[in-house]
Amino acid sequence: MFGYYIDLAWRSLRRNKVLTALMVIAIAVGIGASMTTLTVMHLLSGDPVPTRSGTLFYPQVDPDPSPTASHQPYDVMDYRSALDLWNAHRADRQAMVTSSQLRLTAPQVNLPPLMAQMLSTTSDFFPMFDVPFRYGGGWTAQDDENRARVAVISSDLNNKLFNGADSVGRTLRLKDADVRIIGVLAPWWPSPQFYDVAGGRFSNGDTAGFYSRPEDVFVPFQSSLEINAGGFQPFTCWSMPGDPVHLQNSPCVWVALWVQLDSAAKVGSYRRFVADYATQQKALGRFVHADNTQLRSLMGWLDFNQVVPSDVRLQTWLAFAFLLICLFNTVGLLLAKFLRRAGEIGVRRALGASRAAVFAQCLVEAGLIGLLGGAGGLLLTLFGLWLVRSQPIEYADLVHLDTTMFLATFALAIAASLLAGVLPALRASRMTPSLQLKTL
Amino acid sequence: MDILPILSTLRRHKLTSWLLILEIALTCAIVCNAVFLIGQRLQRMDMPSGVAEHELLQIQVADVMPPSNPYTRLAEDLAVLRQVPGVLSVASSNQVPFGSSSSNGNIMLDPTQRERTLNAGTYFGENLAQTLGTRLVSGRDLQPDDFVDVDTAMKALGTGDSKGLPHVTLITRTLAERLWPGQNPLGRIIYLAPEVGLRVVGVLDSLARANAYDAAKAQYTMVVPLRMGANKDQSYLIRTRPEDRASVMAAALAALKKADPQRVVTTQRSFDEVRRKFFQDDRAMAGMLVGVIAALLIVTALGIVGLASFWVAQRRRTIGVRRALGATRRNILNYFQTENFLLATIGIALGMVLAYGINLFLMLHYELPRLPAVYFPVGAIVLWLIGQVAVLGPALRAAAVPPVVATRSV
Structure with missing residues (x-):
């Protein structure tokens, strides 16, 4: 029966090619626009650590001693608070992170020095965020303590310097210090680059920068402070820093702390721990706003920073409004088509x-249009994504069509055309046969 | 019908x-x-930048070996650039309008004030207003003896010694109007910190901040007489004739490279590119x-x-x-x-x-x-x-x- 309906629908579509083409184009354009923006949304609002984002948390405290309370603690922490909380080792895993720029050369490699982004972090960073390694591995807690001169490098940097060969054991010169490479990452590009996200609420929706590539080189936190002294930029300062080279005791915030908490009970107790720490610091006279602490989940922190650029959200709204108009268009054209076949x-x-049979037949025809529109929409989506990729934006290279979105394109196209077909099909199936036969 | x-x-x-x-x-x-x-x-x-957009070039370099005296190094670099044929004026700056990477300060009108009055872009560097081509509408430009080394100022801040701190500033007309509506801003004092009071000596027609995301606050900028060393994130700004930009850029880069062959050029662009990138x-x-x-x-x-x-x-x-x-x-x-x-x-x-x-x-x-x-x-x-x-x-x-x-x- 279904096959017969398809055959009927196909004949009907071929009978009026212009009208069919109009409908297919309308659906294809609508689908193309909405799937392009939806794919970008899907990529930008996705979970950067799908395996364990539910267990990752971002503590914040408020070290600002000015008497007026701010509504939110600073986006990152001062060195001392971060170090104290990290040193307590009260979470299942914990990593301090801060990013800085420095000059990088590889002895024995004939390339000009380059300015590289360095992530200063601690040993838990790699297992905690499921960072994939190509060669070697991360450093140990012992290395953190010993201020070992070791480094993990990104796959991009390894390709650039060593043509992708196993570079474990080779030496890099960071500023004026030599470090030994102990690990090379496999290609890794979390979207967004969540562990560096901060300050999103001050960026006026211009958050494309959160989707840039991870740093080129990862170095134990304390070692990096020695290597790149003076190269660290504070996120902000609550008063003028007296010593711009050593930020450790400055009135500035510049270090983020991430913790992994494997159960709800641990989250509760860590929340209390952070609050207790703030109270204790207040007693010591270092904090004024001890009650201003936060422990956000990874996804909560990303939401708070509104990581999806506002332009992308606006484009998605626009694309769906566009799809809606295309649907109205298709409803009108389908109605015209079905009513024209009143005699038949x-x-x-x-x-x-039966009425149900006529209704089903009309819907099959609508679905077929949706399928054709979906195929056209897929081509337009690929074209749209190519356009996005050619834009000079940080996330351009991330944009691609994955299987989910590929299937979603057809699902959306068929669903949209079926939706558009319901009303015309109902009208067609309600027609009185006698009236139509008389006019034949 | x-x-x-x-x-x-x-x-x-x-x-x-x-x-x-x-x-x-x-x-x-x-x-x-x-x-x-x-x-x-x-x-x-x-959005107006307030600078001579078609005549400006920006160069940023990073030194491989830290210079023994960053201040002499910066002065040498500026002197080298000044020698390049076609260069009309040279300045060092901590930021450029629409450059994205910004340096800002909280302004207070009273040193005992608890909350800041507003946040403004703080430019520093020598010869800045003249090179940028921003017009002075009243008062005077910054003089060489107004300038203080950044590190001296930082140290002075630590010790509370007011001698090492800058004492004057230039502000934009928009900022002056926002701080003291309808009044003469010349001679008035703004505070960046309770110890840092700056007397307004000149008013600039217009100068946009580096992070001009909000059009209403885009002109909240000031120029502070702080001298930077070559070890900071400083930019060299070159003013030249529009038609000479390409040749001057090439010659300037060559001259800087010649002064220190080891250094890395991290940024080289005309101001047109700065604007294009900011608004892309x-x-x-x-x-x-x-x-x-x-x-x-x-x-x-x-x-x-x-x-x-x-x-x-x-x-x-x-x-x-x-x-x-x-x-x-x-x-x-x-x-x-x-x-x-x-x-x-x-x-x-x-x-x-x-x-x-x-x-x-x-x-x-x-x-x-x-x-x-x-x-x-x-x-x-x-x-x-x-x-x-x-x-x-x-x-x-x-x-x-x-x-x-x-x-x-x-």
């Missing part, structure tokens, strides 16, 4: 087809 | 008529708002909106063509009868044109309400201003025109129906 439908009804 | 018969016909095709009306309404609402958004973006891209998102968005508007109008026009064709085909016999009873081709043509005009008018009226609603939503979520009323008549005219153009083909086909159709198959 009258004959079928007179010969014994 | 009789409207009543058209209305009674439309009443028989309620569903299709309403679909067309809704499509036009939605298109009208979205086109009005999209055009408005484009206008907003274009206006943003026109706005340009991309405006381009996308233009594409959406075009696609929307085409889809709507195609929808009108499709439905009108259907109506013409459906009413072929009626048209034949009317023609047989004496209606001219022009009458038939006018009939379909008027019908479309009526539908478009209802759609536009609905669309206006919807456009206003969408604008309210955007105002809530995207901090946009209210949609100016001028967009409504423009949107209406565009949609009327599109409707008339789209219906012309089917209407002409209707007008071509011969009267003899009336006699067939009745």
Whole structure:
């Protein structure tokens, strides 16, 4: 029966090619626009650590001693608070992070020095965020303590310096210090680059920078402070820093802390721990706003920073409004098409087809248009994504169509066309056969 | 033209008529708002920088070996650049307008104030106002003896010794007007910290900040007489004639490389590129909106063509009868044109309400201003025109129906 309906629908579509083409184009354009923006949204609002984002948390305290309370603690922490909380080792895993720029050269490699982004972090960073390694591995807690001169480098940097060869054991010169490479990452590009996200609420929706590539080189936190002294930029300062080279005791915030808490009970107790720490610091006279602490989940922190650029959100709204108009268009055209076939439908009804059969037949035709529109929409989506990729934006290279979105394109196209077909099909199936037969 | 018969016909095709009306309404609402958004973006891209944009070059270098004395190194670099043929003026700066990477300070009007009055972009570096080409509207420019080394100032801040701190500043006219509305700002003092009071000695016509995301605060800037060393994130700014920019840039880079072959050039661009990069998102968005508007109008026009064709085909016999009873081709043509005009008018009226609603939503979520009323008549005219153009083909086909159709198959 279904096959027969498809055959009927196909004949009907071929009978009026212009009208069919108009409908298919309308659906294809609508689908193309909405799937392009939806794919970008899907990539930008996705979970950067799908395996364990539910267990990652971001503590914040308020070290600002000015008497007026701010509504939110600073986006990152001062060195001392971060170090104290990290040293307590009260979470299942914990990593301090801060990013800085420095000059990088590789002895024995004939390349000019380059300015590289360095992530200063601690040993838990790699297992905690499921960072994939190509060669070697991360450093140990012992290395953190010993201020070992070791480094993990990104796959991009390894390709650039060593043509992708196993560079474990080779030496890099960071500023004026030599470090030994102990690990090379496999290609890794979390979207967004969540562990560096901060300050999103001050960026006026211009958050494309959160989707840039991870740093080129990862170095134990204390070692990096020695290596790149003076190269660290504070996120902000609550008063003028006296010593711009050593930020450790400055009135500035510049270090983020991430913790992994494997159960709800641990989250509760860590929340209390952070609050207790703030109270204790207040007693010591270092904090004024001890009650201003936060422990946000990873996804909560990303939401708070509104990581999806506002332009992308606006584009998605626009694309769906566009799809809606295309749908109205298709409803009108389908209605025109079905009502025009009143005579034919009258004959079928007179010969014994039930209303349900006519309705089903009309819907099959609408679905077929959706399928064709979906195919066209897929091509337009690929074209749209190519356009996005050619834009000079940080996330351009991330944009691609994955299987989910590929299937979603067809699902959306068929769902949209079926939705558009319901009303015309109902109208067609409600026609009185006698009236139509009389006019034949 | 009789409207009543058209209305009674439309009443028989309620569903299709309403679909067309809704499509036009939605298109009208979205086109009005999209055009408005484009206008907003274009206006943003026109944001004044206050500097001689077509005459400026920016170079940033990072030294491989830290210079033994960063201040002499910076002075040497500036001297080297000044020697380059075609260079009119050279400055060092901690930031450039629209450069994204910014340095800002909290301004207070009273050293005992708890909350800052506002946050302003703080420029420092030598010879800045002159090289940038920003005009001094009153007071004087910074003099060499106003300048203090950054590190000295930092140390002075630590020890509380006011001698090592800068004492004067230049501010923009907008900032002066915001701080002391209607008053003479010269001689007044602003505080960056309770210990750091700066006397306003000059007022600049205009100077945008590096992070000019908010147009209202884009001109909140000041120039502080701090001398930077070559070990900071400093930029060298070169003023030259517009036509010499490419050659001066090449020569300047060569000269800097010659002074220290080991150094890395991290930034080299003209100010035109700075502006282009800062506003690239706005340009991309405006381009996308233009594409959406075009696609929307085409889809709507195609929808009108499709439905009108259907109506013409459906009413072929009626048209034949009317023609047989004496209606001219022009009458038939006018009939379909008027019908479309009526539908478009209802759609536009609905669309206006919807456009206003969408604008309210955007105002809530995207901090946009209210949609100016001028967009409504423009949107209406565009949609009327599109409707008339789209219906012309089917209407002409209707007008071509011969009267003899009336006699067939009745």
